[in-house]
Amino acid sequence: MKGPLAAMLLLAAACSLGAAPLPTAAADVGGSHVSLARGxxxxxxxxxxxCADSADPEALLRTGYLKPVTAPSGAPVKVTFNSAPSSVENRLLWAASGTVTAAASPGASFVLAAQPGRYVYAITGxxxxxxxxxLLPVDVTS
Known part of the structure; x- marks a missing residue:
């Protein structure tokens, strides 16, 4: 009985040894380097x-989980990851104005909205x- 139990424990330990941790990401925006919250x-x-689903951006802002960085309109954003993804897309997820019409774009680099306001961008690797x-929350200034 000890043999099969030991073999099962060894197999379980071996399976968890190779586990890859969830990646992390950071962004350079408006002269600031910020860690990005996971969505x-x-x-x-x-x-x-x-699998985990994130709350909506407005709730995450209200609770303080998301803390916006301030940057000028049209500022470039460059997102980096601790491990390289095979592909990346970015999209405007939420705007305080309530109007979001932007489609997802490929790449880890993009520019901020032209209009001042509070925005949340989603970057998916x-x-x-x-x-x-x-998630990248930004207070865009003129």
Whole structure:
């Protein structure tokens, strides 16, 4: 009985040893370097799979989970990851004005909105283990 139990424990330990942790991301925007909050994701690694949905941006701002960075309109944004994704897309997720018409664009670099206001951008990376979205809240100034 000890043999099969030991083999199961060894197998379980081996499966979790190779688990890849969720990636992290940061952005350079308006002269600031900020860590990005994780949004929704699905991740499968080391024999375990997890999916999590993020609350809506307005609720995340209200609770303080998202803390906007201030940057001028049209400022360039460059997002970097601690491990390279196979692809990245960015999109304007939320605007205080309530008007969001932008479609997703490829790449980890983009420019901020031209109009002053509060915005939340979603940057989604795709890895072999899954997809992870990161949120960039910005107070855009003129």
């Amino acid at each position: 929704s994701y699905c991740w499968s690694s080391g024999g375990q799979a997890t 795709k890895w072999q283990e899954g997809d992870v979205s990161f």
